[in-house]
Amino acid sequence: MIVCICNNVSDRKIEQAVSNGTTSMAQLRECLAVGTCCGKCHSHAKQVLRECLSLQ
Ligand code: FES
Structure with missing residues (x-):
């Protein structure tokens, strides 16, 4: 599902970023422009990030 329409960022992309070491919204903004x-x-986006981090 798309989370950020403006920058075409899906929950899958956020999940990938978290598995690559992203742990904060600031880092998500930097790497995906969310x-x-x-x-x-x-x-x-924050909620998806939190969910991904809790699954780690
Ligand atoms: Fe506009 Fe993410 S939907 S900045």
Whole structure:
């Protein structure tokens, strides 16, 4: 599912970033540009990040 429409970032991409060592929204923003346009995806992206980290 797409999390960030502006930058075409899916939950799968966030999952991959986490398995590559991403642990924070700041790092997600850096590597995938999540939330850098309209910002509406921020809370959903944060939730997906938290879920991925809890599965690690
Ligand atoms: Fe993510 Fe707009 S939907 S910045």
